[in-house]
Amino acid sequence: EAGVTQFPSHSVIEKGQTVTLRCDPISGHDNLYWYRRVMGKEIKFLLHFVKESKQDESGMPNNRFLAERTGGTYSTLKVQPAELEDSGVYFCASSQGGVPQETQYFGPGTRLLVL
Amino acid sequence: KNEVEQSPQNLTAQEGEFITINCSYSVGISALHWLQQHPGGGIVSLFMLSSGKKKHGRLIATINIQEKHSSLHITASHPRDSAVYICAAFYFGNEKLTFGTGTRLTIIP
Numbered sequence: 001e002a003g004v005t006q007f008p009s010h011s012v013i014e015k016g017q018t019v020t021l022r023c024d025p026i027s028g029h030d031n032l033y034w035y036r037r038v039m040g041k042e043i044k045f046l047l048h049f050v051k052e053s054k055q056d057e058s059g060m061p062n063n064r065f066l067a068e069r070t071g072g073t074y075s076t077l078k079v080q081p082a083e084l085e086d087s088g089v090y091f092c093a094s095s096q097g098g099v100p101q102e103t104q105y106f107g108p109g110t111r112l113l114v115l
Numbered sequence: 116k117n118e119v120e121q122s123p124q125n126l127t128a129q130e131g132e133f134i135t136i137n138c139s140y141s142v143g144i145s146a147l148h149w150l151q152q153h154p155g156g157g158i159v160s161l162f163m164l165s166s167g168k169k170k171h172g173r174l175i176a177t178i179n180i181q182e183k184h185s186s187l188h189i190t191a192s193h194p195r196d197s198a199v200y201i202c203a204a205f206y207f208g209n210e211k212l213t214f215g216t217g218t219r220l221t222i223i224p
Binding site for chain 1 (some may be wrong): 145146158160203210212213217
């Protein structure tokens with residue numbers, strides 16, 4: 001069974017540009033989470049989808065970040081326009097759903113550098 | 116504010132040593148994840164526990180709900196155990212994880 005995959009693995013962009021990150025959860029997993037680690041800090045929650053619905057987006061830093069999960073399969077996280085402080089590693093995780101607080105399975109992360 | 120704190124931040128040990136990494140958290144936790152990230156690698160879930168102890172190979176995780184503390188132990192440590200170990204908590208009513216800052220473990224041959 002394929003794990004959580006993320007694309008791209010690395011992205012280097014200039015301030016003001018747009019970047020779109022993609023996450024493919026484990027097939028059949030209803031829950032999809034986005035997390036972020038900025039340099040030297042702990043990983044922090046961004047948002048949580050249940051199927052195609054946003055369950056919790058309390059961690060989204062501002063309106064430059066837009067997450068979608070059309071059809072309840074893969075998800076995209078768009079940053080527009082990117083700022084220097086958006087640099088970090090963006091992780092996606094998924095869990096099956098139906099049971100509260102299940103084990104989450106993480107993707108390899110996308111390393112974003114904004115210059 | 117939910118907080119998860121880990122210690123030590125960095126740990127270097129000789130191969131074969133017994134390793135302990137600590138995690139403390141504020142009230143209201145319902146479960147705790149221990150995660151591992153090798154250099155350049157993704158995050159792997161090692162354990163999720165809400166009480167007692169779990170063991171997998173040379174790894175042992177314990178949690179004391181009353182003391183708000185969890186530990187991850189590695190017996191007979193090996194250089195391949197070198198990684199960042201992260202604890203992350205589920206607080207009651209939350210599906211999101213709250214992470215500690217991680218412990219960077221280096222095992223020297």
